[in-house]
Every structure is written in structure tokens, then in C-alpha cells.
Amino acid sequence: MKNLCRRVLAKFKKRYSTNSSFLFYTQSIRALILLSTILLASLLVRAENEDSTTVGMLVMSPGEALYSQFGHTALRVEASGQDYCFSFEEVPGLTGMLEFFFGQTDAHINAVPTAKFLETYKQEGRQVMQYTLSLNTQQKQELWRQLKDDCVKNEMRKFNLLQNNCSSVSLHAVENALGDEEIDFNGWPEQFQMINGDGVRYLSRFSPWLEFWNMTFLGSESDTYWEHKQQMSPELMPDVLKKASFVAANGTKRPVISNEIELLPLINEYKPSPLTPTRVFGFLLIFTILITIAQVKWKITTVPQALDVLLMSVVTLGGIILLHTSFISGLFGMHWNCYLIPFNPLPFIIWLLWRKRQWFNKVYLFYALVLVLFIIATPLSHQLDLPHQLITATLAVRCLANR
Numbered sequence: 357m358k359n360l361c362r363r364v365l366a367k368f369k370k371r372y373s374t375n376s377s378f379l380f381y382t383q384s385i386r387a388l389i390l391l392s393t394i395l396l397a398s399l400l401v402r403a404e405n406e407d408s409t410t411v412g413m414l415v416m417s418p419g420e421a422l423y424s425q426f427g428h429t430a431l432r433v434e435a436s437g438q439d440y441c442f443s444f445e446e447v448p449g450l451t452g453m454l455e456f457f458f459g460q461t462d463a464h465i466n467a468v469p470t471a472k473f474l475e476t477y478k479q480e481g482r483q484v485m486q487y488t489l490s491l492n493t494q495q496k497q498e499l500w501r502q503l504k505d506d507c508v509k510n511e512m513r514k515f516n517l518l519q520n521n522c523s524s525v526s527l528h529a530v531e532n533a534l535g536d537e538e539i540d541f542n543g544w545p546e547q548f549q550m551i552n553g554d555g556v557r558y559l560s561r562f563s564p565w566l567e568f569w570n571m572t573f574l575g576s577e578s579d580t581y582w583e584h585k586q587q588m589s590p591e592l593m594p595d596v597l598k599k600a601s602f603v604a605a606n607g608t609k610r611p612v613i614s615n616e617i618e619l620l621p622l623i624n625e626y627k628p629s630p631l632t633p634t635r636v637f638g639f640l641l642i643f644t645i646l647i648t649i650a651q652v653k654w655k656i657t658t659v660p661q662a663l664d665v666l667l668m669s670v671v672t673l674g675g676i677i678l679l680h681t682s683f684i685s686g687l688f689g690m691h692w693n694c695y696l697i698p699f700n701p702l703p704f705i706i707w708l709l710w711r712k713r714q715w716f717n718k719v720y721l722f723y724a725l726v727l728v729l730f731i732i733a734t735p736l737s738h739q740l741d742l743p744h745q746l747i748t749a750t751l752a753v754r755c756l757a758n759r
Contacts, residue, residue, distance in 0.1 A: 362474060386572050409435040409496040412486040412728070413526060413597065414619070418562065418626045419480055425563045426625065427590030429523040431530070432470055433500050440468070441473040442503045444525040446515045461515040465525070467507040474620060481624030487597055489530065490614040499533035517688055518586040523593055537610065540603045542582050545595045553578030553738025557590050564632040568743050573681050575693035633743035637750070644750045648757045664754055668704055671751065675700035681758035694739050697730050698748045717759050722753035 416428040430443035446463040477484050491499065505527075513520050531539060547558055556574055561566035571578070589594065594616075601609040644663065651660040675696065682693040703723060710716055727748050734740045 409433070409493070409500065411489045411491055411496050411499060411530075411611075412617075413484045413489060413530075413593065414441065415487065415593055416477055417483040417622055419482055420624075420626060422563075422569070423565060425566045426559060429526050429593055430473070431499075431503065431526050431591045433496075433503065434470075435496070435500050439470045440467050440503075441470050442507070442526075442529075443468065443473070444520075444522045463514040463515040463520065464510055465503065465506045465529075467503070473592050478620055481622070482620065483618070483622035484620040485594065486617045486619050487594060488614045488616070489597075489612060490602065490610055490696055491530075491533070495533050495535065495537070498535070499529060502529060504658050516686075518582065521541060521588075523588040523590055524585065527588060527593075534602065536605045537602050540601045540609065541584070541596060542599045542601060545590060545592060545599075548584045551578070551738055552580055555587060559591060562626060564626050564634070564743075565629070568633040571739055571741055572695060573678070573687050573693070573746070574735075575682055575688065575691040575695075576739070577688045577691050579737055634746070637743050637746035638733055641750045641753070644753050648753055651757060660754075660757065664758070667751060667754060668707070669700050672701045672704040675702075694737055695744060698727055698744075698751060720745050720755045721759040724752050724759065727752035727755065 398699070410433070412428045412432040414432050416430075418425045418427045418724055430441050432439070432441045444467050445466050446461045454548050474484060513525075515521065518524075537642065547555060550558060553571070556570045556578070557567055560570050597612045600612040601611055605608050647656075647660050647663055650656045678696050678699060680699075681687045682691060682696070703719075707716075707720055710719075731745050731748055731752070734745055
């Protein structure tokens with residue numbers, strides 16, 4: 357480059373050596389070279405800034421703990437030598453689980469260095485996939501700013517399975533950074549067309565106990581359809597984003613995902629316990645039938661009475677929790693829950709108030725009739741399933757034994 361400049365200057369000097377305008381031309385060339393250098397440097401800096409920030413949607417495979425069996429979603433931002441994962445998280449462990457069921461779970465966006473964030477999933481042998489988002493420079497910077505501000509403010513939000521979960525919060529953060537662009541989802545996977553009961557069963561299909569707990573609290577929402585964004589889950593997020601496009605105000609489109617990378621391989625695939633709800637409550641029903649036969653045939657009373665106390669306690673406690681989650685905490689939204697018919701505190705209240713009345717045994721007969729009719733009604737709602745109806749049948753057997 358220097359040799360070229362010297363040759364150019366030599367030619368100009370030879371041509372204009374006797375001309376007073378030689379100084380003008382040399383200064384012009386120097387100014388042109390300086391301007392070109394500044395322009396080139398500006399372009400390089402701009403390109404460097406544009407390429408130095410990377411935003412990815414991370415999707416983690418299911419874990420062993422009940423609360424992690426849907427998987428997890430987070431955002432990863434690499435900018436200016438910094439590399440952080442932003443994860444919407446609630447309190448872990450038993451305390452967090454109890455707060456979750458009572459609708460009191462506070463969650464917030466937590467910033468964790470990516471190396472440290474991935475180490476947890478590596479120890480658990482869970483897969484982590486990164487789906488790089490094709491955001492422009494301004495959108496990346498805006499998302500980076502919003503996420504940092506959110507972490508500084510430490511804003512606490514009520515965790516909710518529909519509105520505020522790891523997938524919806526991550527997607528909402530991206531949408532807030534788009535400016536005058538928006539996401540066109542270009543159609544949704546077939547799972548989003550399922551009625552809620554079938555959709556929840558599909559997402560919990562690898563974990564029978566997760567399915568059992570979900571169907572316990574889903575209630576009448578089983579027979580409705582949620583908005584597509586409310587059905588978002590870590591498992592479905594990649595399929596949704598791969599079909600989606602960023603759409604500018606002038607109508608131009610570009611894919612949401614530019615590439616995908618496996619950050620951690622799947623080592624420990626989740627394996628459900630062989631003691632599924634159907635087997636456990638099936639054994640309970642068989643045991644109850646045998647105990648009831650022994651009570652009738654050999655007048656055994658101690659074990660049947662202990663079983664009745666256990667069943668009454670579980671039904672009463674379960675009914676209280678169902679009432680709270682259905683009408684107060686709104687775990688899946690405020691709704692009626694079909695399982696309040698067989699599982700509610702009313703039998704215990706009636707037993708406390710009127711168990712010494714002569715007509716009290718007729719209450720058992722009436723309750724047994726209600727339970728039998730409830731079992732027959734199984735096809736009428738997507739919430740009703742075999743494990744719960746095995747418990748209902750167990751209650752019906754004991755009611756008939758005490759009539």
C-alpha cells in the first residue's frame with residue numbers, strides 16, 4: 357500500500373514539478389487516503405459491533421425433579437466479552453413446590469455466567485440446545501439492555517403455568533426488543549391444535565406422575581382451548597421458532613433462527629419410575645377389595661378402620677387443596693374442577709356433625725352412588741382418567757362396606 361502511494365506521488369511530482377498546483381494535488385491525495393482509512397475503520401468497527409453480540413434461545417431437556425420434567429427455556433447473550441444466560445426461575449425444592457401449588461411462587465429473571473449455568477445441566481446429563489436468533493444490531497443491544505435492567509431491578513413476578521413461565525417470559529423479552537418489527541409464527545405445530553386436556557397429556561407423556569398432577573389440577577380447562585402462546589413449552593419452542601419469521605414494517609421477512617448448536621449432549625435421558633399412578637392406585641384398589649372381603653367374612657375391623665381414616669384424611673386434604681388451586685390460586689386459571697365431586701372436605705364435615713345419627717349410614721350409600729356415577733361419566737370430560745377413577749373406585753368400595 358505504501359509503495360503504491362509512493363508511485364502515485366512520484367508520477368504527480370514528475371508531471372507537476374514545474375507546476376504550482378503540485379502541492380494542491382498531493383494534499384488532496386493525502387486527504388483522500390485519510391478519508392478512505394477513516395471510512396474503512398468505521399465499517400470495520402460497525403461490522404465488529406454487529407457480529408460481536410449473539411443472542412440465542414436455550415432449550416434444556418427434562419430433568420428428574422417433578423418441576424423440571426417439562427424442560428426449561430432461557431436466553432443467552434454474548435456481548436462485549438460478556439457471556440450470560442438469563443433464566444426465569446422460581447424457588448427450587450419442596451418450598452418452591454408448595455408455593456407453586458398455592459399460587460404464591462415468586463420468580464424473577466436471573467443472570468448467570470453461561471459456563472456456570474451450563475455446569476448444572478452438565479452434571480445432570482441434560483441436553484442443552486442453542487437456537488441463535490437473527491436479530492439486528494439494534495434489537496440485540498435493546499434486548500441486552502432490557503435483560504440487564506430487569507436483573508438490576510430484580511422484579512418479582514407471580515409464576516403462572518400459562519402467562520408467566522420460562523418459555524413465555526423469554527419469548528416476551530425478545531418481542532419487546534423488536535421495535536417496529538414483529539414475529540409472524542407462520543402457522544403452529546399440530547400439538548397447538550389439541551384440546552387442552554390432550555395437549556397437557558402430550559407434554560407430560562414421558563412422566564406419568566407429572567401427567568397425574570397436571571390432570572388433577574387442570575379442571576374444566578381440560579375441555580377448552582388456550583391461546584397458542586399460552587401453550588408454549590420448552591419442548592415445542594424449537595418447532596415454533598423454526599417456522600417463524602421476523603417481519604419489518606415494509607413487509608420484508610427473515611427467519612427467526614439463523615442456526616442451532618448443541619451445547620451439551622443428552623447423557624441421562626429421563627426414565628419414569630415403574631411405579632406409575634395407574635399401578636399404585638390399581639394395587640390400592642385390589643388391597644381395599646381384599647380388606648373389605650376380610651371385614652365382611654371374618655369381621656376384621658382394625659385394618660379396615662385404619663384404611664378408612666387414611667382415605668378420609670387424603671380426600672379431605674386433597675379437597676382443600678383442589679378448592680384453593682381452582683378458585684383462589686388459579687394454578688391453571690380460575691375454573692371448576694371435576695375432581696371436587698369425589699374428593700372434597702364435605703364427607704369429613706358430615707361425619708363430624710352427624711356420625712351418631714341413626715340415618716348416618718345412608719350417607720355412605722348416597723356417596724357411593726355419586727362415586728359410581730362419577731366413574732360412569734369418564735368419557736364426558738378430557739380431565740377424567742384411569743388413575744383418578746381407580747381412587748374413586750376405592751372410595752366407593754369403602755362406602756359400600758360402611759353403608
